[in-house]
Amino acid sequence: PSMVKCPRIAIRHYPMRVQGALAWVWMGSEEAMLRLPAPPATPWLEAGADWAYATGHYDLFGNWILMAENLMDLTHIPFLHQASFNFPKAFAQAPVKLEISGDRLSYYRDNPPNYQRSGFLPTEASEAIEAAGFQARSTVRFVSPALTHGGGRFVLDRPGAGAQPTYEWQVIHFTTPITDRETKYWYFFARNYSLDDRALTEKLKTMIVNGFEEDRVAIELVQVMHEKDTHDYREVHFKSDAPSVAMRRIVAGMARREAEARRSPANASSIDQIEQIAAE
Template sequence: MRDSIETRQPAPWPMNAWYVAATPDEIDGKPLGRRICGERMAIFRDAEGRAAAVEDFCPHRGAPLSLGFVRDGALVCGYHGLAMGCDGRAVGMPGQMVRNFPPIRAFATVERYGFIWVWPGEATRADPAKLHHLPWAGSDRWAYGGGMFRVACDYRLMIDNLMDLTHETYVHASSIGQKEIDEAAVKTRADADEVVTSRYMENVNPPPFWQMALRGSGLPDDVMVDRWQTCRFSLPSHVMIEVGVALAGRGGYDADPAVKASSIVVDFITPETETSHWYFWGMARQFAIHDTALTDEIRAGQQRIFSEDLEMLERQQHNLSDHPDRKLLKLNIDAGGVRSRMMIDRAIAGERDAAQATPSLLR
């Protein structure tokens, strides 16, 4: 048969990148099945307790390996008992010779910063040094609490949402929204590594969520404050948002920690399919770090806030799916999301160009 170059429509996300796949508790004592960037994975721990991820496909009869169990560091299929190693190779099966079974795909995996990360692309290119650096993770000067949602929309819609916080005035009117967000000028900049949008609001009333944070910091909650929001997008799909309030006229973002409550809203957005994603959210803070009750209160508050986003985004996806040819308007407040999408598109194009330079051939 004549040789032909394999052609495939590029995925709408970078493949050669680290994505958050799970939290450690999700694979304690059992495998986890999760689709990441279109790839169905079974995630588990090997005999040394290291996180591993393989294709969620038993080579015997195609059953999902994630429905099985872990024994002696191997992933045992729950259908007929074929055991698979973390390298994707069959290691045993009662009464059968399986060592020459063709391997299934194994994905590069790293456990760091309190998350399980996977690299859905070429495993040989996976470099842990390329993990997004999280200075707050693992530091005893920060407290962190968070959660996870599955959101039925294109992951890029969530990036749009987080890079333009204008919607807070309307979607989150009872928690973090206030009219001054609309009125504050938005600044956007982009460089090779990140896109940044920022807003600063001076001498405003703290909304309910920040009143809670002020009380948690031992500060009065009925005074005027200076407020800031700085959203930072980095590849493949991470958004870190520096947020906070300081007693008005005391320096704002640069104020002494004794007169402010500030934190980083953590957003890891991991594509599942073209119209769904896993959203790992949380807040890292440097005030009242030993107050576990406050951590729980903030987590509950964030969950309520993000639940409001979830409904809006999923229904937005329904509209876009029903009207794929409708052109959407772009305003100055959309600059952060637009620049972020451009960065994603460049990364995808780079992977496509690299793949075309070394095409695989089908016989």
């Protein structure tokens, strides 16, 4: 502020948009940002919403897509996270339905056996759900390379006194690449039950912090294998890999379109703005 003209000591700055609990940074021009659609909705993280959440983060040694693949196959939960999340083994056997829409996909399991006994629900909620009779669904949505979210939803047939008509949790995962082998990872666990129960928020926070450390160990081992293992493996897909393979196809398609846009500026989208800024 003491000088009208500065020597070249400035740092580059980027436009930012705050939405709910998140700050989204657009690494191109403000003009280009204004032409973009709003960032994906995250209603579970909005102030005043009917949700309470716990959150955590870490730097992962691993390419971001390994985390995305991890989230595309939740059959690992009753195995890798057995001690942390207490999902029944039968969760992994429930059939997976996959739906693809443009660059997004979702997959779900209907009525996984004993899903209501998951460690994410307090005992009284599990019992209220069981007593009422219910339909349950576990869903995961790949929204963009930066955002995957998913959760469990229970709709009660005949909710008793004090029970809610629905019980739901959402786990929201954000990834930002640091390099091709390191990733910033943020996660939120949001719930629509026992909103004022701070002890439950603390318990869930401990549960997800411990549980997502288990993912870190598994993913880092996969990254090391990609880098060091020289065996010539044959790729084998299991049924539960269908969402992962579909997600990889979506990402490959996005990369291909971006490369095409670079080659022919006439068809370029706002992504070109990033290129221009980088060139400047």
